[in-house]
Amino acid sequence: MPIQDFKNTIVNGDCLDIIRQFENQSIDMVLTSPPYDNLRTYKGYDFPFRPIARELFRTVKDGGVVVWVVSDATIDGTETGTSFKQAMFFKDIGFKIHDTMIFRKRNPIPQIYRQRYNNEFEYMFVFSKGTVSTHNPLMVPCLHAGLELNGTTYKNYSKHEQRRAKMAKPVKDEKIKGNIWEYVVGKNLEDQEAKGHPAPFPCELARDHIHSWSNPGDLVLDPMCGSGTTCKAAKQLGRNYIGIDTSAEYCEIARLRTEGRQEEMEQQIQLPLRETPGELFTIET
Ligand SMILES: C[S@@+](CC[C@H](N)C(=O)[O-])C[C@H]1O[C@@H](n2cnc3c(N)ncnc32)[C@H](O)[C@@H]1O
Numbered sequence: 001m002p003i004q005d006f007k008n009t010i011v012n013g014d015c016l017d018i019i020r021q022f023e024n025q026s027i028d029m030v031l032t033s034p035p036y037d038n039l040r041t042y043k044g045y046d047f048p049f050r051p052i053a054r055e056l057f058r059t060v061k062d063g064g065v066v067v068w069v070v071s072d073a074t075i076d077g078t079e080t081g082t083s084f085k086q087a088m089f090f091k092d093i094g095f096k097i098h099d100t101m102i103f104r105k106r107n108p109i110p111q112i113y114r115q116r117y118n119n120e121f122e123y124m125f126v127f128s129k130g131t132v133s134t135h136n137p138l139m140v141p142c143l144h145a146g147l148e149l150n151g152t153t154y155k156n157y158s159k160h161e162q163r164r165a166k167m168a169k170p171v172k173d174e175k176i177k178g179n180i181w182e183y184v185v186g187k188n189l190e191d192q193e194a195k196g197h198p199a200p201f202p203c204e205l206a207r208d209h210i211h212s213w214s215n216p217g218d219l220v221l222d223p224m225c226g227s228g229t230t231c232k233a234a235k236q237l238g239r240n241y242i243g244i245d246t247s248a249e250y251c252e253i254a255r256l257r258t259e260g261r262q263e264e265m266e267q268q269i270q271l272p273l274r275e276t277p278g279e280l281f282t283i284e285t
Pocket of ligand 1: 013014015016032033034035036047048194197199200201202223224225226227228229230244245246247250
């Protein structure tokens with residue numbers, strides 16, 4: 001089936017069945033968050049990880065990326081390590097592990113104390129099919145912008161001689177952002193639209209990745225799109241999208257969000273949508 005027929009739609013179904021219908025090398029970028037270790041049942045699903053990963057490899061274009069946002073459950077006192085096992089499987093089938101990034105939550109859910117630190121992050125693995133073809137890096141201000149630092153400020157760790165004095169004067173205004181990205185979860189108006197889903201990721205996270213790894217006009221796939229955060233962000237940024245989810249209910253939320261049907265969204269979650277100030281939770285002992 002031509003990929004054109006799926007463009008800018010939310011498809012209700014098992015992603016394996018749907019992606020099998022896509023042509024080879026038809027997707028520019030994938031951004032998704034799979035179900036984690038059966039932590040949630042959602043609306044009943046089956047998650048055949050390995051065949052899905054292979055289908056992603058077949059359908060992603062050379063130079064395209066898969067951003068896989070994932071975390072591990074703790075079962076019988078040990079983290080499962082599923083995230084790492086999945087990352088190694090992606091590598092085994094031909095992807096490069098391009099970047100292991102961290103999604104840090106500014107307002108992590110308080111947890112029962114069990115002799116370990118409160119979990120406040122998820123992995124965002126960036127797998128690439130060959131050498132990455134698009135990287136539009138996010139920039140942040142340099143702490144010492146404009147200062148004339150002398151050459152000894154930088155240590156030269158490489159074997160080759162570097163002209164450090166030239167690198168340091170003056171310090172640039174901006175530098176490329178690091179790979180730990182921090183977001184408030186579920187507090188912003190645009191994220192509250194997803195209240196009918198138990199585990200949406202923040203719209204800002206989706207926009208940051210889509211901006212980074214694709215260009216306007218590209219096709220972004222979320223094979224487990226839940227409330228449609230990826231699709232909404234892709235549309236906002238002038239990309240095309242395909243969202244897939246096994247739950248008809250989540251697909252409807254995804255369609256309402258992507259199409260910006262505000263009133264129907266409010267009826268769906270039975271709440272007027274409003275901004276909630278971000279807050280930091282602490283564990284009470
Ligand atoms: C972690 S949630 C994704 C949340 C999403 N990123 C958002 O912002 O709303 C995982 C989703 O995968 C869906 N799912 C599980 N197995 C699936 C499959 N085989 N095909 C398609 N969707 C599936 C679940 O219904 C659930 O909505």
